[in-house]
Every structure is written in structure tokens, then in C-alpha cells.
Amino acid sequence: MKRIVILTGAGISKESGLDTFRDKDGIWSKVRLEDVATPEGFEADPKRVQAFYNARRRQLQDPSIRPNSAHEALAHLERQGGHEVLIVTQNIDDLHERAGSRNLIHMHGEMLKARCLMCGSVLAWAEDIEVHTPCPACAREGGLRPHVVWFGEMPLGMDRIYAELSRADLFLSIGTSGNVYPAAGFVAHVRGFGRAHTVELNLEPSEGASHFAERIHGPASRIVPDFIARLLSEP
Numbered sequence: 676m677k678r679i680v681i682l683t684g685a686g687i688s689k690e691s692g693l694d695t696f697r698d699k700d701g702i703w704s705k706v707r708l709e710d711v712a713t714p715e716g717f718e719a720d721p722k723r724v725q726a727f728y729n730a731r732r733r734q735l736q737d738p739s740i741r742p743n744s745a746h747e748a749l750a751h752l753e754r755q756g757g758h759e760v761l762i763v764t765q766n767i768d769d770l771h772e773r774a775g776s777r778n779l780i781h782m783h784g785e786m787l788k789a790r791c792l793m794c795g796s797v798l799a800w801a802e803d804i805e806v807h808t809p810c811p812a813c814a815r816e817g818g819l820r821p822h823v824v825w826f827g828e829m830p831l832g833m834d835r836i837y838a839e840l841s842r843a844d845l846f847l848s849i850g851t852s853g854n855v856y857p858a859a860g861f862v863a864h865v866r867g868f869g870r871a872h873t874v875e876l877n878l879e880p881s882e883g884a885s886h887f888a889e890r891i892h893g894p895a896s897r898i899v900p901d902f903i904a905r906l907l908s909e910p
Contacts, residue, residue, distance in 0.1 A: 676759060677844040680836075681749060682861055683764045683771070686850020686878055687895045690743045691770055693735070712825045721806050721817075728821040729803040732786050735768050736801060742774035745849065745899035750775035752903050761839050763832075765851065765858055767823050780832040782858065784823035793818035830857060840864050843871045847902075850895050853881030862886045876902060 685693070710716045711727040734740065742750075753760040753776055762771055762779045767786040771779055789800035796812035800822075807816045824830050840846065846865045853859050862883060865871045875887040876898050884890050891898050 676757060678759045678839070678842055679752070679761070679845045679847065680839050680843040680861075680865075681760065681762045681847045681849060682851060682858055683749075683762060683766060683849045684851030684855075684858070685766060686852075687743075687745050687899070688766050688768055688770055689850070690745070690894060690896045691768075692737075692740050693768055693770075708826060712823075713827055714825055715827075717820060717825070721820075724820075725804050725806060728786070728823070732801070732803070732821075735786055740768075740770075742770045743896045745895040746770050746774035746776070748900040748903040752907065753778060755907060763836050763839075763858075763861075765855065780836060782824070782830040782832055782836065784821070784831060786821065786823065788822035789819050790822040791815075791818045792820060797822055833857070836861075837864065841868055845906075846871045846873045847876060848874070848881070848887070849876045849899060851877065851881055853883035859883055874902070 710720070711724050717724045749762060749771065752758065760778055762776050764771060764779065764781055765783050767781065767784055769785065769787055787799065787801055788797055789804055790797050791810040791812060793810060793815045794813035796810060798811060804819050804821070808819050809816045810819055840861055843865055846862060848862060851858065859882070862873050863886060865873060866886065872889065873887045874889040874891065875881060875884055876891050876895065877884070878894060879892055880890065891902060
């Protein structure tokens with residue numbers, strides 16, 4: 676049985692119709708990340724930040740946004756058994772879950788959840804959040820925020836992620852830019868243990884492409900299913 680850790684980024688969801696952040700026409704080309712993706716931006720203008728995430732939350736729930744064949748291939752790999760599969764995603768969408776993946780860590784949080792700064796509750800959330808929306812758990816107003824990791828905040832689940840990377844036999848990086856840490860350093864962490872095969876599956880070479888033993892480039896909806904089919908055909 677292989678222990679497989681799969682890192683996914685915005686490139687796997689782009690083909691489902693979701694905007695990426697760092698492409699030349701991505702989200703950060705249209706809005707300053709300091710304004711909408713930092714604790715300081717939220718403190719300075721919570722109304723603007725809530726409006727930004729409300730729009731993204733609504734987009735994610737549009738019927739046209741669906742898992743693509745790359746998401747489905749990863750879910751298929753998990754369902755087949757014979758391998759221990761963990762997906763670590765930088766994405767805040769729920770497309771992996773909709774495709775059927777269950778062993779999953781959202782290291783940057785989840786768009787369809789809200790967190791209360793007053794009581795610490797994390798709640799499933801599909802509606803808009805306004806500045807004075809009360810928390811269903813504590814009833815206080817003004818404390819709800821998107822359950823996403825902003826710049827300057829610690830990603831979620833890091834202890835478990837590093838533990839799983841240290842015992843992996845195969846590490847896949849799919850649809851990532853290779854310039855956002857700590858995720859960009861995962862391949863080096865894996866290589867330090869000298870046991871895992873490392874593969875980049877990306878539209879084009881990432882900034883860290885040279886660190887991977889194997890590199891396959893092309894649309895995720897094509898190269899990911901092809902790679903998973905090959906993996907499952909191995910003895």
C-alpha cells in the first residue's frame with residue numbers, strides 16, 4: 676500500500692470556472708490583497724471584505740460551477756482502496772468534497788464556513804455575511820468572518836500535514852504556482868526523508884518544478900486522470 680499525499684492549488688479548480696489568484700488576469704490583478712485578505716484589511720473595512728467574500732461564496736454556489744475530471748480522478752483514487760490517500764488543498768472551494776473526496780485538509784480554510792471572533796465557533800455558512808450579522812452560536816454581532824486563512828495567519832492542520840508528508844511514498848503537486856509558502860516547501864520536506872517519489876502535475880512548470888523527480892504539464896482535466904489511471908494500473 677502506498678501512502679499518497681496530494682497537494683492541490685487553484686489550477687485544479689480553474690477549469691471548473693473559478694478564478695485563480697496569481698494568474699496575470701487573476702483576482703490579485705483586480706484587487707489589493709492587503710485590502711481584502713489580511714486581518715488588518717478586515718479591521719479597517721469589514722464591509723468591503725465581507726462583500727468580496729460574499730461575491731466569491733455566491734459564485735461557488737452557481738450551478739455552473741462543478742467538479743471537473745481532475746477532482747473526480749482524485750476521488751476515484753481514494754475510493755479504489757489499496758492506497759492511503761490524503762488531499763491537502765490550498766483551495767477554499769468545496770469541489771473536492773463534491774467529487775467524493777473524504778480524506779481532506781483545507782489548509783487555507785473553507786469558503787462555505789464562517790468563524791466567530793467572539794466565541795470561536797466555526798459554522799457551515801452558505802449565505803452572505805453582513806457586518807452586523809449575529810453569530811448563531813453566541814448571538815453577538817460584528818464577530819463573523821469568512822473561515823479562510825488570510826495573509827499573516829497560520830495555515831490550518833500543519834502538524835498533521837507535516838506528519839503525513841514525512842511518511843509519504845508518493846507526493847503529487849497539482850495546479851500550484853510554487854511560490855506560496857509553506858505549501859511551496861512541501862516537496863523539499865518530502866525529499867528530505869529520501870523515500871517518496873515526487874511528481875508535479877501543472878499547466879506549466881511552477882517556480883519549484885526543478886525539485887520534482889517527475890514533471891507532467893498540461894490541463895489538469897487531462898493529465899490528472901491520465902496519471903491516476905496509470906497509477907492504478909501498476910501492480
